[in-house]
Amino acid sequence: MPAFLSKHSSILIIDDDINLIRMLSEILKDFGRILFANSGEMGLEVARQQKPSLILLDVAMTPMDGYEVCRRLRDDEVTRNIAIIFVTANTGMDSEIACLDAGAVDFICKPLNPLVVQARVRTHLRLIHDSASLELLAQRDALTGLYNRGYFDKAIDVEFKRLQRHQLPLGIALVDIDHFKNYNDTYGHIAGDIALRAVAEALQLATKRPGELVARYGGEEFVVLLPQVDASVLAQYGQLICDAVRALQIPHQASSCAAHITISVGLSIEIPHAESSPKDCIERADRALYHAKESGRNRYHIFSDS
Numbered sequence: 001m002p003a004f005l006s007k008h009s010s011i012l013i014i015d016d017d018i019n020l021i022r023m024l025s026e027i028l029k030d031f032g033r034i035l036f037a038n039s040g041e042m043g044l045e046v047a048r049q050q051k052p053s054l055i056l057l058d059v060a061m062t063p064m065d066g067y068e069v070c071r072r073l074r075d076d077e078v079t080r081n082i083a084i085i086f087v088t089a090n091t092g093m094d095s096e097i098a099c100l101d102a103g104a105v106d107f108i109c110k111p112l113n114p115l116v117v118q119a120r121v122r123t124h125l126r127l128i129h130d131s132a133s134l135e136l137l138a139q140r141d142a143l144t145g146l147y148n149r150g151y152f153d154k155a156i157d158v159e160f161k162r163l164q165r166h167q168l169p170l171g172i173a174l175v176d177i178d179h180f181k182n183y184n185d186t187y188g189h190i191a192g193d194i195a196l197r198a199v200a201e202a203l204q205l206a207t208k209r210p211g212e213l214v215a216r217y218g219g220e221e222f223v224v225l226l227p228q229v230d231a232s233v234l235a236q237y238g239q240l241i242c243d244a245v246r247a248l249q250i251p252h253q254a255s256s257c258a259a260h261i262t263i264s265v266g267l268s269i270e271i272p273h274a275e276s277s278p279k280d281c282i283e284r285a286d287r288a289l290y291h292a293k294e295s296g297r298n299r300y301h302i303f304s305d306s
């Protein structure tokens with residue numbers, strides 16, 4: 001079975017004719033989880049709660065018709081991006097245009113032809129699956145598979161605001177591989193790429209608490225978002241990732257600080273407030289990283305004003 005036809009797909013059928021719901025459920029039973037609602041009101045509620053992959057929406061319902069349901073789905077941030085296919089008995093061009101103008105991706109005419117319904121739904125589930133895959137791909141760094149800088153920049157903005165609202169601390173770790181230029185010069189760029197991947201994986205494995213996020217910040221630098229940590233947990237984390245990379249035991253004969261690959265880590269922690277910004281948090285971690293490098297590398301340092 002193709003990946004887009006799976007138990008992860010769900011289809012919501014909104015129709016006030018229970019026989020039609022039954023018929024569509026039977027036609028689409030192998031396409032994913034089938035949800036249904038027999039009124040526009042109920043459909044809006046289910047859509048909000050379950051966030052289905054696709055909605056099949058009857059046009060002629062009372063008291064709220066399909067166009068109105070569609071408009072409300074589009075107005076709601078939670079349901080805005082769910083694909084909608086209208087199911088309509090009106091086959092005229094005006095009706096087709098009205099369906100598409102209302103924001104539907106397609107329409108299916110009654111009486112229902114099972115093969116046509118399946119073909120249309122299959123097509124849209126595939127499109128939804130492909131665009132979700134592209135979106136996931138756009139968040140990732142191609143070499144390491146970690147989140148990329150663009151994704152991290154958005155994530156830290158969201159997290160900063162959330163923690164500011166709750167007055168909880170935000171920790172940041174900036175991680176930089178020591179003497180990595182020398183590593184490339186000694187072992188070659190391909191070996192450098194392999195080492196980068198290994199370090200990325202070690203960081204990911206060591207970063208386990210809910211809400212924590214590891215990203216490749218650029219080059220041989222990584223960044224970790226550590227929501228709701230205190231200073232002692234942050235220090236433990238700094239030590240943990242230094243140890244984890246050391247434990248990889250990747251030989252590095254051109255390093256001044258060890259016989260194998262090591263990292264330096266800059267840590268910062270603060271409760272976000274109106275006068276600060278995510279950029280300030282990163283800057284503090286960057287200054288701490290500079291300090292760790294200056295103090296001999298292969299260590300972590302926590303930012304403090306002094």
Ligand code: GH3
Nearest residue numbers: 176177178179180181182184189190192193219220
């Ligand atoms: P320091 O200990 O001060 O951090 O020294 P460094 O040599 O690690 O730092 P520098 O900024 O001088 O060099 C970083 C090196 O990282 C240079 C660059 O070629 C390498 N690098 C960046 N991205 C990649 C990558 O994707 N693959 C490989 N193989 N190397 C990379």
Ligand code: MG
Nearest residue numbers: 176177178179
């Ligand atoms: Mg470096």
